[in-house]
Amino acid sequence: MSLPPSARFRLTDDLSICRILNGMWQVSGAHGAIEPGPAVDEMFAYHDAGFTTWDLADHYGPAEDFIGNFRRLFAARHGVERLAEIQAFTKWVPHPGRMTRRLVEEAVEVSLRRMGVERLDLLQFHWWDNSDENYLEALDHLADLRDEGKIRHLALTNFDTERLRIIAEHGVLIVSNQVQYSLVDRRPEARMAAFGGARGTTLLAYGTLLGGLLSEKYLGRPEPARAELTTASLQKYKRMIDTWGGWALFQQLLAVLKQIADKHQVSIANVGVRYILERPSVAGVIVGARLGVTEHIADNARVFGFALDNADHATIEPVLAKSRDLMTVIGDCGDEYR
Ligand SMILES: NC(=O)c1ccc[n+]([C@@H]2O[C@H](COP(=O)([O-])OP(=O)(O)OC[C@H]3O[C@@H](n4cnc5c(N)ncnc54)[C@H](OP(=O)(O)O)[C@@H]3O)[C@@H](O)[C@H]2O)c1
Numbered sequence: 001m002s003l004p005p006s007a008r009f010r011l012t013d014d015l016s017i018c019r020i021l022n023g024m025w026q027v028s029g030a031h032g033a034i035e036p037g038p039a040v041d042e043m044f045a046y047h048d049a050g051f052t053t054w055d056l057a058d059h060y061g062p063a064e065d066f067i068g069n070f071r072r073l074f075a076a077r078h079g080v081e082r083l084a085e086i087q088a089f090t091k092w093v094p095h096p097g098r099m100t101r102r103l104v105e106e107a108v109e110v111s112l113r114r115m116g117v118e119r120l121d122l123l124q125f126h127w128w129d130n131s132d133e134n135y136l137e138a139l140d141h142l143a144d145l146r147d148e149g150k151i152r153h154l155a156l157t158n159f160d161t162e163r164l165r166i167i168a169e170h171g172v173l174i175v176s177n178q179v180q181y182s183l184v185d186r187r188p189e190a191r192m193a194a195f196g197g198a199r200g201t202t203l204l205a206y207g208t209l210l211g212g213l214l215s216e217k218y219l220g221r222p223e224p225a226r227a228e229l230t231t232a233s234l235q236k237y238k239r240m241i242d243t244w245g246g247w248a249l250f251q252q253l254l255a256v257l258k259q260i261a262d263k264h265q266v267s268i269a270n271v272g273v274r275y276i277l278e279r280p281s282v283a284g285v286i287v288g289a290r291l292g293v294t295e296h297i298a299d300n301a302r303v304f305g306f307a308l309d310n311a312d313h314a315t316i317e318p319v320l321a322k323s324r325d326l327m328t329v330i331g332d333c334g335d336e337y338r
Contacts, residue, residue, distance in 0.1 A: 003050030007304045009283045011202065012153055012175055015121060017053040017087050019277055020300055022046050023206065023288040024054060028061035030232035031290055036062060036069070038292035043070045044077075046289065047086065049297050055178070055204070055286045057091035057124075058107065064090060064114035066291075071116050088115060089122040089204075091157055091178075092142075096129040099138035108145055124155040124178055124204075130163060130338060139172045155204075158334030161191040164201065174201050176283060179333040181205035181276055182214065183253060183320065184237070184244045190327045193281040202283035205276045209287060210237035214272040219254045223247040233288060243330065245323035253319045260315060264306040269296065273303045275316070 009019050022043075027034045043066065046052075056063035067088045075083055090111050094103070111120060125142060127135040145151050156164070157178035167174060177196065181188045181203060188203055196203060209215065211233025218224075229235045241250045257268045264271070273285050287300055330336050 003301060004304050007050060011122075011283055015087065015153065017284055018051050019284045020051060020273065020303060021053045021055045021089070021204065021284050021286040022051050023286040024056040024063040024066065024291075025060050025233070026231075026288040026290045027063050027066060028059075028232075031288070032231065032293060034062075034290070035292050036066065040066055040069045040073065040291075042291045042295065044074070045295065045297060047074075049301060051297065051300070052085055053087040053089070053284070055089050055206075057093060058111055059091075059093055064111055068114055068116035087121050088117070089124060089155070090115065090120060091124040091126055093126040093128075094138065096127065096132040097134060099134045099141060101141050101144070104138055104141035105145060108142075108150055112150065119149055120151045122153050122155050122175070123151045124157045124176070126157045127159070127163075128337065130160070135163070136167070136170055136172075139167060139170070143172050158337055160332035160334050161195050162332070164192070164195055164199075168199055168201075176202045176204050177333070178204040178206060178286070180207040180240075180336070181279070181282070181285075182208045182210060182237075183257075183272055183275055183316070184210060184214075184240055184250070184323070185326055186320070187326050187330070187333055188281075189279065190332070192333055193279065196281045201281075203281050204284050204286060205282055206286045207233075207237055207240070208273055208276050208285045209269050210241065210272075211235075211288070213237055213241065213250075214254070214257070215269045216258070216267065219258055219268065220251070231290075243324065244326060249319070249322055252322075253316075256315050256319055260308070260312045263312075266302045266306055267299050269299065270303050270306070271308070271312075273300070274306065274308055277303065278308060 007019055008016050011017050092107050142154055153175045155176040159177050179188050229238055257271045261268050261271050276285050
């Protein structure tokens with residue numbers, strides 16, 4: 001199996017990514033136990049199928065070490081020259097407070113060491129507290145480390161549009177912002193996408209499959225009790241559905257997505273991912289991978305074999321129109337963390 005050229009996106013002049021990124025929060029331990037050996041072995045199956053881009057973080061349990069192990073095995077199997085085929089995007093999620101050069105550099109060094117790379121392809125920076133402006137100091141140091149060659153490109157995660165504006169005016173070049181973006185959570189459309197579009201800051205979407213709730217598995221199912229929500233993702237996005245409009249409305253959404261999926265001979269998950277990939281400013285969708293436990297590689301490859309048409313949008317929109325406006329209820333992207 002190989003993916004068509006449309007599966008690739010040029011994030012920057014020197015960085016091409018797969019538009020479906022493999023999400024590694026699922027190996028953190030919050031989504032069930034993961035066996036390191038089989039997990040790293042399965043990373044080859046993703047790569048060989050064309051899913052060459054990984055999203056991870058310093059705090060996703062062993063994720064950075066898995067990248068390190070994968071790269072070592074990959075180099076032994078295919079030669080070091082082919083390591084350039086792998087893109088691994090980590091995050092740095094510090095506690096707020098003063099951001100000295102030493103503290104920032106040490107954090108970057110830890111990721112470099114764990115991942116076994118000389119330069120981080122993309123470092124996505126997260127900040128918990130908008131009232132603490134030290135994030136600008138952290139970004140200045142990160143920009144210096146980028147200019148010194150330790151980071152290829154700087155990115156953000158869960159920043160709101162107002163902070164993106166402040167950072168742009170401060171003069172730090174940011175290539176992407178990773179935010180929750182799905183048929184249920186369309187807040188990036190309110191302000192962020194237009195802002196990013198004007199400045200070349202793309203969006204990497206997560207939560208698009210709502211931890212797996214956006215699939216045939218939950219179509220026609222009664223509302224799951226908390227005990228049935230066995231991963232951190234399922235719990236997180238079930239709460240999002242409750243805020244958005246509740247389980248009955250979500251079932252209406254699944255029902256129309258199923259009609260569209262059948263028409264294109266794809267899955268509900270494919271329609272959900274495709275919908276977000278076709279939105280302005282979206283570079284890619286991150287789909288969580290419970291490595292060595294479950295995999296949807298062949299199904300997710302189908303996302304690149306069809307497109308949504310006007311009739312599909314006309315079918316979906318009336319259901320979405322019945323939901324609450326999450327910009328009003330929660331606030332802009334990332335406000336759910338603050
Ligand atoms: N920046 C942030 O704050 C942040 C927050 C959350 C996530 N993320 C990133 O986004 C990634 C995705 O995590 P998420 O929590 O948003 O989960 P998600 O991608 O919405 O859901 C992942 C789950 O969806 C199911 N799935 C995948 N493909 C499917 C298909 N074709 N058909 C049916 N089900 C399918 C699988 O469930 P089963 O395993 O049960 O089959 C998988 O574990 C994370 O790993 C992380 O990299 C970032």
